[in-house]
Structure formats: C-alpha cells, structure tokens
Amino acid sequence: MRLIALKFHELTKDNRFHLSLELYERQSDRFIPIPLGNAGSAISGNLPLPFDLSELETSYKAWVDTHRWRVQSQRGFEFDQPTKKKSEKDCQPLKQLLKNWYDVDGDDWESIKTQIKIVTGQNSNQNHYLLMWLDSSLVDRCSILAKLPWDEMFAELELQTSLCIQNFKSMGAITPNAPIPPPRKFSFRSLGSLLKPKVRLLHLIGNDQDIKLDQDSKILDDLRKANHLLIERIKLNSFQDIGEALRHRQGFHILVYSGHSLDQDNRGHIILRGSSKKATIDDFKGSFKQLIDNGLKLAVFNSCLSASLARDLLDLGLTSAIATREVIHDDVALKLLTSFFEEYASHGHSVYASINKTIASLEDLRENFSDSQWLPVLYQHPQKVPPLWQDFIAKPQKIRWHIGVSGAITTAVLGLTMGGWLEGLELKAYDQLLRWRSLxxxxxxxxxxxxxxxxxxxxxxxxxxxxxxxxxxxxxxxxxxxxxxxxxxxxxxxxxxxxxxxxxxxxxxxxxxxxxxxxxxxxxxxxxxxxxxxxxxxxxxxxxxxxxxxxxxxxxxxxxxxxxxxxxxxxxxxxxxxxxxxxxxxxxxxxxxxxxxxxxxxxxxxxxxxxxxxxxxxxxxxxxxxxxxxxxxxxxxxxxxxxxxxxxxxxxxxxxxxxxxxxxxxxxxxxxxxxxxxxxxxxxxxxxxxxxxxxxxxxxxxxxxxxxxxxxxxxxxxEPRLWVLPHWGNGLWIIGWGIISGSTALMLVWLPRSSSSLVGATAMEGSILVVVCFLMLGQRGLWLPMMGPAIIISLIFLVGLGNLNERPE
Structure with a gap:
C-alpha cells in the first residue's frame, strides 16, 4: 500500500499554491517516505489558480444552498422536477471549476501530475491512494479548501482521495525515525478478552429530532454475529453521558456517532438528545484522548456537517475518520452506513476501498440526490495506516494462538528436559559455565x-x-x-x-x-x-x-x-x-x-x-x-x-x-x-x-x-558447593522462562513493533539467561538448566517473528 501525498503549503500573492509531492509506503502500522524514482524524495512546484477564490467560494455556496434546500424538501416539502434539475445544474459550475483547475497550464503542475501517473503506472501491483495534505494555516486563511470535493478534481487519476489538515511547521517532516503518537499501551487487563476476541464498537446516539436513528442501530446490530462485534450503545442525554462513555475502562476500536451535528466557525459540535445543548471535541479533549490511547482507530460520523469533528479527532492522534461535508438526508446516511460496514466488516476491505465502494454505491440515489457522492470525506492521520476490520480480531486471535503455541513449546521442552533428552546439551552447557568460572x-x-x-x-x-x-x-x-x-x-x-x-x-x-x-x-x-x-x-x-x-x-x-x-x-x-x-x-x-x-x-x-x-x-x-x-x-x-x-x-x-x-x-x-x-x-x-x-x-x-x-x-x-534443584524446581525454572519469553514476544505482537525489536528483546533474554546461570553457578554453586530455556526462547522468537506485523494489504 502506498500513499501519494500532495501537500499544499501556502498561497502566494500571485494566486499560486506552493505544493510538494511525496510518496509513502506502508511499513507495519505506519507510512514511511520512499524516493519518487529519479525525482528524489520529493518534488515541489506551484499550482496556479485560474480563477479568483471568490468565484470558487460562490460556486461552492451555490451548491450548498441548493443541496440544503433539497434535503429539507425531502424531509417534508414537495420536491418538484424543476427543483431537481436546478440542483443538478448547480453542481456543474463547481465541477467545471475543479476540472479547469486540474487542467491549468504550468510546468511545475504538469511535472507533478506526470510524476503521479508514473508512480501509479510503474507499480500497478500496489494500491495507491491520494492524500490531500493541507496546512492548517492555509485552511484558516482559505477555509473553502477543507470543504471541496477533491475527488472531482482528480477524477482522471482514478485514485481514492483522503484529506489531512495539519500544521507542517509544528509537525515537521516525516522521516523513518520521526516520533509518532504512541501505540496502545499493553495491559494485562486487556488480555482477559483474548479468549473471545471481539471488535468493540461505541455507538453514541445524539439528538434525533426529525430524523430516524433506529435504522442506524439496526444496521450495526445486524453486524454482530457474523463479524465478532460487541456494541456499547449510549444515548447522549447529558454531558455526563458523553464523559462516561468515552472513559469506558476496556476501550473501543470504532466510534460511530448518529444524530444531529453542526459546524460553527470551523468547529464541529454534537447535539444532545432532547435539547439544543451542544458539545465540541475540545470540551471532552481528555476523555477523547483516553479513548484513542485505549485503542480507538476509526470514527464514523453519520451526521450532518461532521467534517470538523473528524479533523479535531485526528489532531488528538486518531488514525482515520469518516465524516460528511454537508447536511445529509436519512436515506443517504443509511446507505452510507450500510455500504461502508458491509464492505469494511463483511468483505474485509480496507478503509480506502470501503469508502470508495460506498461512494460508488451512492449512485443508486442519484434520482433524488445527484450530489450524494460529494458528501462522504475520509480524514486520516498522515503517519498511520488505517486498520482493517480483521486487524481488530486478528490481533487477539494471533495473541491467543501465540499463547497456545508458547505453552505447547514450554510443555514440550519441559517434557524433553525431564525425560533426559536434552541431557547432552545441558552437560555441554554446564561444562562451558564451569570453564568460564574463575577460582x-x-x-x-x-x-x-x-x-x-x-x-x-x-x-x-x-x-x-x-x-x-x-x-x-x-x-x-x-x-x-x-x-x-x-x-x-x-x-x-x-x-x-x-x-x-x-x-x-x-x-x-x-x-x-x-x-x-x-x-x-x-x-x-x-x-x-x-x-x-x-x-x-x-x-x-x-x-x-x-x-x-x-x-x-x-x-x-x-x-x-x-x-x-x-x-x-x-x-x-x-x-x-x-x-x-x-x-x-x-x-x-x-x-x-x-x-x-x-x-x-x-x-x-x-x-x-x-x-x-x-x-x-x-x-x-x-x-x-x-x-x-x-x-x-x-x-x-x-x-x-x-x-x-x-x-x-x-x-x-x-x-x-x-x-x-x-x-x-x-x-x-x-x-x-x-x-x-x-x-x-x-x-x-x-x-x-x-x-x-x-x-x-x-x-x-x-x-x-x-x-x-x-x-x-x-x-x-x-567455595560454593555445587547443587541442583529438585525436579519440581527445575520444572518451575523452565516454565518461568516460558512465561517470560512468551510474555515478551506477546507484548511485541500486541504493540506493533519491527522485527528488530523482537530480535533485540530475544538477544537480551538470552543474555540474561546466560548471566543468571553463570552467576548462580559461580556465586551460589547452583546448576540451573540453560539449554531448555534457550530452546524455548529461540522457538518462541521464531513463532513471534513469523506472526509479527502480519497484515494483509
């Protein structure tokens, strides 16, 4: 999987956007930069704006006004044929402006488009996705950039487009060694769910005035059995309900919000049930941060004007979020939720592929909602790979399998040791420890x-x-x-x-x-x-x-x-x-x-x-x-x-x-x-x-x-008198090393790490084993079996190495 990042840095006085093109490749659970062929690590240039920004804003506002009127009319007002034709016509000016912008003349821009085509053409076996990476200072100056349907502009490239808005200066460039937000912390409490792994989904239900949210709940409930899903549903009647839901001790993988939301001054708000009270992400920043630290990877806001909510969550370290640019009709919202989870959960597609197929499925609603494909928008953290549905289950299954295999290895080695089959190796190790000893x-x-x-x-x-x-x-x-x-x-x-x-x-x-x-x-x-x-x-x-x-x-x-x-x-x-x-x-x-x-x-x-x-x-x-x-x-x-x-x-x-x-x-x-x-x-x-x-x-x-x-x-x-533990003592010693080695490898499987981390941890375990055996023999005269634990460490290392970072494309 590769990510083509098109970074918009600033707008110059002569109406040109200074931008750069970079290529990233997935490694484990993050993206790392790779060279753009002969072009080096990145290429930069200017994208001319062939029209005035006010013209772009006017066209966007015209589409928004018509879209909102049409949604309201579908909720109770008669929807006549002339209005439908007018709404379709109001989409065309914005589409044409975006197409003209893509076709604008400019050597720098042509070079960037050519390089994108080269990258996707030379690596046709890779899945490529386009990330529109906008500097937050640029969005503050020109907010329309965060609302545009960028898929229309890059339709010729046939690339799924996602959006990221961050401040480049505060974040710095991504490098292979750049710090990334910490992964989920290991918790033995979390291991209690390993025997029955589930995808944990938090469904928050907000204000439902004039909309039907029961269908959202039914769609998610239908996913339960076939997809190992556990749903925690909370109706947000008060601010306390929000805080308690977010601070749930076991954490969640996915957050789904259903209900009314709105955007005021580029800040997203969710609205509580039965009232006009509203809350922002910043109002519960600590609780949302705890939710993300406890394993939240994906948020789906199936509500109106929720793009700002998604952006705010990504600022806290969330991997990816799906939101809507504008108000959304019940039929579109249900189609969006149904199609996305059908592709993502039932078919196991990536977030990119799932949202792409979901957008395509919205064509079914063109008769009444011709612009519905413009509504969904995918936001993602530029350094993190959006998870697959099976990642949430595969990891517990992998860990459960790892525990079983580690236990089997320990039991087998214990049996071999107690049966004397490792005696020759143990005696050679004993001789070596004696020779190392100084007298x-x-x-x-x-x-x-x-x-x-x-x-x-x-x-x-x-x-x-x-x-x-x-x-x-x-x-x-x-x-x-x-x-x-x-x-x-x-x-x-x-x-x-x-x-x-x-x-x-x-x-x-x-x-x-x-x-x-x-x-x-x-x-x-x-x-x-x-x-x-x-x-x-x-x-x-x-x-x-x-x-x-x-x-x-x-x-x-x-x-x-x-x-x-x-x-x-x-x-x-x-x-x-x-x-x-x-x-x-x-x-x-x-x-x-x-x-x-x-x-x-x-x-x-x-x-x-x-x-x-x-x-x-x-x-x-x-x-x-x-x-x-x-x-x-x-x-x-x-x-x-x-x-x-x-x-x-x-x-x-x-x-x-x-x-x-x-x-x-x-x-x-x-x-x-x-x-x-x-x-x-x-x-x-x-x-x-x-x-x-x-x-x-x-x-x-x-x-x-x-x-x-x-x-x-x-x-x-x-001089220390040489002695050995009784059989049960040696058995506990070997079992202890099985637990230590298995737990170490388990944590490295639980926490996404590179194979070098596992190699280093295994080398440290082996060194500790040798040092402990040497010191106990030299200082206390106690001969502890060394080869049995060494075999356990080696085999568990191979098992962990084989399962580390296994992840389908």
Missing amino acids: PHYGREERVMVVTIDPSDLELLTTDYPGIRQDIITDRALTAVIDQIQEGQPKLIGIDILRNSPTPSSDIDNHGALVAQINQAQNITIVCQLDKTGKETEGIPSGTEPQHVGFSDILVDPDGKIRRQLFWTTGIDNPSCPNPLSLSFALALKYLQSLGYTPWSSEEVKARDLFGIEDQTFPYLKEFSLRRSPQPTRVEPVNYGVLFSPRPRQSPGMKEIPLRSFFNDPHFDPNLFKDRIVLVGYDRPNSDRHKTSYEDNLPGVILQGQMVAYLLDVMLEE
Missing part, C-alpha cells in the same frame, strides 16, 4: 599433594630394583616411597594403586611388610575397586584393616566425563573392599576431623535423608535433575554422592610432583609433605585416564586429588 580465591592453601608415577619413574625404579615388570611399582619400592613421604610428616597418605597380591608374586616378604606398614600407620588409606555385582575384582592387600581402605569407583556420565563423586555405598558385602567410603571422601573426612569438624551421625543422616559436616550439607545424589544419567558404571547398590567441581590440572589448592623429583634424593626437603594429604598413583599414558569438564586425559590419581581438594575448599575456603 582465584579458592585453594589458597595447597592442602593436597599428588605424587605421580610415570614411565620415567618406573624406569628409575627398575634400575634400583632389577628383575621386575617395567609398568608397575613393586611392593618393596612402594614401601620405600611411603617411608620417604612419612619423613615429611604428612597428615594423610592415599595410595591410588590397586594391590591385592604380592608384586612380584614371589616377593611375599615385601608384600607383608607393605601390609604391616599400612596397618601400623594411622594416616594411610589404600584404594580398592568394586564391580557392578559387588564381587571381588581388585581388592586390597590381604590383612589390611577396613579403616585403611577406600574404593576408587566413580560415576561416569553418558559422554564419558566425570561430573560427580561418590561419598559411600551401602548394600555391598565385599571382603576385598570392606570400607563403604570412597578414597577421596575418606581422606577429606579424616582431614576435617583432625581439624575438629564433626560429621553428622548415621542416625541424623537417616532422619534428614541428607549428609552434612557441621553446618554444611551435601545433597543426596537422588536430586540429580537429569533423569537419564546412569547410575555408577561399577556400583549399582544405593550410593551417596555429590556434584563434583573439576578444575584445570594446574590449579591452586593442589600441587603435583613426579616421584623422581624426591625419591632417593638426599637433598630433598621432607617439609614439602608436612601436614598435607599426599596421594600416590600412576600417570601412565594408556591406563586409568579420565575426562572432566576441563581435561580429556586426566590421570586417575589427579582426579582423586581434585575431589579431595574440592571437598576441603567447600569446608575451609567457602
């Missing part, structure tokens, strides 16, 4: 030291102890390593090396010495391993006491990464792994107990169904939110554990050294191990390697060390 103030003290035994260390040991396998450490060498570590007075020692038989098998004496060393020392814990049935696989050296044992079994997620750690298991009776505590938990717990921390008793754990140390709780693993995450790969009985916070291999809180850096080194400083937890284990390329959020090839002993360091940092460094 500068955690692990200020290196309480954990890991001694790694790599191939170079094993080569060194085979030199000192020839004749053994080169890929394992012997019992004799392991005993020597422990002895040297003990010289440094460590608080605890963890042996992450499976040893359930003498190594080598013939070295029974050294194996016994290793067992004795473990049992005699109070600070050594050696690892064992369980299988899924609880039967022995690789246990501990025979004779090792249970308090010196801890299992190394870990929980592996579907992608092979370690994100959880076990505290203990129950229901396993395995003599080769007699202690239900894991190695990392046993070491951390003993360390904390040495500092005076008291874990909850088994009775308290059972009572609360929760484990804690002092005031710090560690949620039971059953609250893990991703249901498809498997149980431990090697431990199926009931187990208790927490989310594990991995970290880079080289990070604060844990020191790593190779065995060769101190073993049999006379210059070694034993204080390196003092008061620390020391873990000893292999760092072999193809054995006991694991994946975490940070590393893809982490030795098992380093992993055990990180688990110990994490538990100590939670208790001693106030």
Whole structure:
C-alpha cells in the first residue's frame, strides 16, 4: 500500500499554491517516505489558480444552498422536477471549476501530475491512494479548501482521495525515525478478552429530532454475529453521558456517532438528545484522548456537517475518520452506513476501498440526490495506516494462538528436559559455565599433594630394583616411597594403586611388610575397586584393616566425563573392599576431623535423608535433575554422592610432583609433605585416564586429588558447593522462562513493533539467561538448566517473528 501525498503549503500573492509531492509506503502500522524514482524524495512546484477564490467560494455556496434546500424538501416539502434539475445544474459550475483547475497550464503542475501517473503506472501491483495534505494555516486563511470535493478534481487519476489538515511547521517532516503518537499501551487487563476476541464498537446516539436513528442501530446490530462485534450503545442525554462513555475502562476500536451535528466557525459540535445543548471535541479533549490511547482507530460520523469533528479527532492522534461535508438526508446516511460496514466488516476491505465502494454505491440515489457522492470525506492521520476490520480480531486471535503455541513449546521442552533428552546439551552447557568460572580465591592453601608415577619413574625404579615388570611399582619400592613421604610428616597418605597380591608374586616378604606398614600407620588409606555385582575384582592387600581402605569407583556420565563423586555405598558385602567410603571422601573426612569438624551421625543422616559436616550439607545424589544419567558404571547398590567441581590440572589448592623429583634424593626437603594429604598413583599414558569438564586425559590419581581438594575448599575456603534443584524446581525454572519469553514476544505482537525489536528483546533474554546461570553457578554453586530455556526462547522468537506485523494489504 502506498500513499501519494500532495501537500499544499501556502498561497502566494500571485494566486499560486506552493505544493510538494511525496510518496509513502506502508511499513507495519505506519507510512514511511520512499524516493519518487529519479525525482528524489520529493518534488515541489506551484499550482496556479485560474480563477479568483471568490468565484470558487460562490460556486461552492451555490451548491450548498441548493443541496440544503433539497434535503429539507425531502424531509417534508414537495420536491418538484424543476427543483431537481436546478440542483443538478448547480453542481456543474463547481465541477467545471475543479476540472479547469486540474487542467491549468504550468510546468511545475504538469511535472507533478506526470510524476503521479508514473508512480501509479510503474507499480500497478500496489494500491495507491491520494492524500490531500493541507496546512492548517492555509485552511484558516482559505477555509473553502477543507470543504471541496477533491475527488472531482482528480477524477482522471482514478485514485481514492483522503484529506489531512495539519500544521507542517509544528509537525515537521516525516522521516523513518520521526516520533509518532504512541501505540496502545499493553495491559494485562486487556488480555482477559483474548479468549473471545471481539471488535468493540461505541455507538453514541445524539439528538434525533426529525430524523430516524433506529435504522442506524439496526444496521450495526445486524453486524454482530457474523463479524465478532460487541456494541456499547449510549444515548447522549447529558454531558455526563458523553464523559462516561468515552472513559469506558476496556476501550473501543470504532466510534460511530448518529444524530444531529453542526459546524460553527470551523468547529464541529454534537447535539444532545432532547435539547439544543451542544458539545465540541475540545470540551471532552481528555476523555477523547483516553479513548484513542485505549485503542480507538476509526470514527464514523453519520451526521450532518461532521467534517470538523473528524479533523479535531485526528489532531488528538486518531488514525482515520469518516465524516460528511454537508447536511445529509436519512436515506443517504443509511446507505452510507450500510455500504461502508458491509464492505469494511463483511468483505474485509480496507478503509480506502470501503469508502470508495460506498461512494460508488451512492449512485443508486442519484434520482433524488445527484450530489450524494460529494458528501462522504475520509480524514486520516498522515503517519498511520488505517486498520482493517480483521486487524481488530486478528490481533487477539494471533495473541491467543501465540499463547497456545508458547505453552505447547514450554510443555514440550519441559517434557524433553525431564525425560533426559536434552541431557547432552545441558552437560555441554554446564561444562562451558564451569570453564568460564574463575577460582582465584579458592585453594589458597595447597592442602593436597599428588605424587605421580610415570614411565620415567618406573624406569628409575627398575634400575634400583632389577628383575621386575617395567609398568608397575613393586611392593618393596612402594614401601620405600611411603617411608620417604612419612619423613615429611604428612597428615594423610592415599595410595591410588590397586594391590591385592604380592608384586612380584614371589616377593611375599615385601608384600607383608607393605601390609604391616599400612596397618601400623594411622594416616594411610589404600584404594580398592568394586564391580557392578559387588564381587571381588581388585581388592586390597590381604590383612589390611577396613579403616585403611577406600574404593576408587566413580560415576561416569553418558559422554564419558566425570561430573560427580561418590561419598559411600551401602548394600555391598565385599571382603576385598570392606570400607563403604570412597578414597577421596575418606581422606577429606579424616582431614576435617583432625581439624575438629564433626560429621553428622548415621542416625541424623537417616532422619534428614541428607549428609552434612557441621553446618554444611551435601545433597543426596537422588536430586540429580537429569533423569537419564546412569547410575555408577561399577556400583549399582544405593550410593551417596555429590556434584563434583573439576578444575584445570594446574590449579591452586593442589600441587603435583613426579616421584623422581624426591625419591632417593638426599637433598630433598621432607617439609614439602608436612601436614598435607599426599596421594600416590600412576600417570601412565594408556591406563586409568579420565575426562572432566576441563581435561580429556586426566590421570586417575589427579582426579582423586581434585575431589579431595574440592571437598576441603567447600569446608575451609567457602567455595560454593555445587547443587541442583529438585525436579519440581527445575520444572518451575523452565516454565518461568516460558512465561517470560512468551510474555515478551506477546507484548511485541500486541504493540506493533519491527522485527528488530523482537530480535533485540530475544538477544537480551538470552543474555540474561546466560548471566543468571553463570552467576548462580559461580556465586551460589547452583546448576540451573540453560539449554531448555534457550530452546524455548529461540522457538518462541521464531513463532513471534513469523506472526509479527502480519497484515494483509
């Protein structure tokens, strides 16, 4: 849809109108300027007046006098044939003057007419409408311009003509970024009508002396059922009735006024019922402004001399109004109202097309009212697109559909999340959030030291102890390593090396010495391993006491990464792994107990169904939110554990050294191990390697060390303990994002906005989601699902984008 705006700026002293031609194209609910081809954004020139204005006024007055006499005679006086012929003849002078004016010579005017024809000819697939845009200062000087039947002057162009009267200087030029009157404000109260969308019409009935207004009401009532119409009918018996009708809290889309009205000194008046009292638009300016702000788009004044009423409403920001230039007979008024709403409501045509077809239908009354086609006039706001009837219904239907689709998307994503189908995406997002997290103030003290035994260390040991396998450490060498570590007075020692038989098998004496060393020392814990049935696989050296044992079994997620750690298991009776505590938990717990921390008793754990140390709780693993995450790969009985916070291999809180850096080194400083937890284990390329959020090839002993360091940092460094919401909490989190995203898109659909606004709002939602998830994980240790809400935001964005600004031509 395009609007050809012909602007009348001023009348010069030599009887020339200075005017300009501009072209506007509809974008969403407003018109924006576009270039006039090679002519640029606008062309200007002068339109000569080939006659004196007084001649134009005389011809117009002659037509008015005859027209008014004829209407009055039709209301009760005999209408004879000579009078009819005289009225038709009185139309001709004005018609001829307007035709002569259109045909006047003038290079500027010819260029403007040619440009109009070029625009309409080159874009025949577009609907073009002509807007006569008169400066209000020019109308104040020459009021006849606001009353002329401009359609007659531009009949050759076959363009529907509308009228706008505004002050150019106060308004300024329209630009794509120019401010426009604010759209309807979003109101949740307004959403209550979405389930049953209706076009809301306010029918004001004024003075009905000598006219029959019942037919107006019947015409509108006939529209109710087929066109989703809700009518509020108010009889204006007092000024209070006007104010109360205009300030109706739910607002209206269309205003129809039936009754007497008049024009005095270019100001429109409506007349109250049963009296001569009258009111102007300015008398109720605030109420009319509220009515427009609450959604009024179109006004139809089916009354006499109502053009000034329409102009005054457009000054308040109304989109469009239909009025009459002169007095109007009942038959013409009924035909106008019937034809317009039949085209506009029943057939769904635009306001332009509807008024054009209505004017054409008035030809049926030519026998008695030959000039009836001159009576209707369309006024419109130059920046706003007149709404379609279906716009009033389509928007609520669109919003209702949008709410339903948003709810379906949220429900589907909720089901996918709770069913575990988004687990892979959520785990990847979780890993990324962990990597973004900074841990500068955690692990200020290196309480954990890991001694790694790599191939170079094993080569060194085979030199000192020839004749053994080169890929394992012997019992004799392991005993020597422990002895040297003990010289440094460590608080605890963890042996992450499976040893359930003498190594080598013939070295029974050294194996016994290793067992004795473990049992005699109070600070050594050696690892064992369980299988899924609880039967022995690789246990501990025979004779090792249970308090010196801890299992190394870990929980592996579907992608092979370690994100959880076990505290203990129950229901396993395995003599080769007699202690239900894991190695990392046993070491951390003993360390904390040495500092005076008291874990909850088994009775308290059972009572609360929760484990804690002092005031710090560690949620039971059953609250893990991703249901498809498997149980431990090697431990199926009931187990208790927490989310594990991995970290880079080289990070604060844990020191790593190779065995060769101190073993049999006379210059070694034993204080390196003092008061620390020391873990000893292999760092072999193809054995006991694991994946975490940070590393893809982490030795098992380093992993055990990180688990110990994490538990100590939670208790001693106030590192946030990682936790997740229960299932219902995650469900509410996802539903909340569905509501937020759906509401945001809904407001942008409700309030006409460009797609860039929706893109910006969606980007902001996504950013807020990421920031909230990141801060909650980093500052509170809470892992919130991120991919489920992200999918909801994305899908609702696509739905909103597909429905935003959908509007038929």
